[in-house]
Amino acid sequence: MKSHLIFIGAPGSGKGTQAGKFVADKGFKHISTGDLLRNEIAKKSALGLEVKKVMDEGKLVSDELVIRLLQANIDLQSSQYIFDGYPRNIAQAQALDSEVLKGSPSISVYFEINTDKLVERLTNRRTCGNCGAIYNLISKKPKIEGTCDQCGGTNLVQRTDDKEDVIKNRLKVFQDTVSPVLKYYQDLGRLVRVDAEQFPDVIFNLISSKV
Ligand code: AMP
DSSP: OOOEEEEEEOTTSSHHHHHHHHHHHHOOEEEEHHHHHHHHHHHTOHHHHHHHHHHHTTOOOOHHHHHHHHHHTOOTTTOOEEEESOOOSHHHHHHIIIIIITTOOEEEEEEEOOGGGHHHHHHTEEEETTTOOEEETTTBOOSSTTSOTTTOOOOEEOOTTOSHHHHHHHHHHHHHHHHHHHHHHHHTTOEEEEETTSOHHHHHHHHHTTO
16 A cells, blocks of 8 residues: 655645645645635634634644544545645644554655745745645746636635744744654654755655655
């Protein structure tokens, strides 16, 4: 059986871009807990209303709620997954193993990057509201301004938590919580580190060689 992938990295380190490549080229399914939560907010569900304030401040949603959402949205028997944005702390890493993967093989990939560069990257990030394609107004502009290259949609939006003060808080939360998660996977011999400042195709080939 092939391995699932667990992407760990600061906001803006390129996890979403790589996930898009693995979906398109290798048939993985991408599951982002951030996307699942944003969908709930867009639907104005009870859960969405509960989490909106926490997310707008760049804080973490409760472990219990996120694992429930994750379990409701995956079918490990039928697909090979990329977990993006989960786990965010050691309790989530343990829950992923014991309550979701239950022995299915997985490899964790850590996207290493100098976080000083990320504020600029994130304030310039735009996402297609229709298909989810990711752009950067400096380094990866759409060919026609305001129009998605992939689907032609004209709703390129900035995430509400991609504002400078919230970004700084999200980066701090990440830095405060990531070390034990890396140690957890390192100790289990399931951690691969990639230099997230390399070109996307180089990173893609490196990760591909591990699964
Ligand atoms: P992301 O799209 O991964 O940057 O996540 C956006 C926001 O969603 C985070 O700042 C958190 O508020 C929330 N979130 C996403 N994934 C998790 C998670 N695994 N645990 C707790 N909160 C999460």
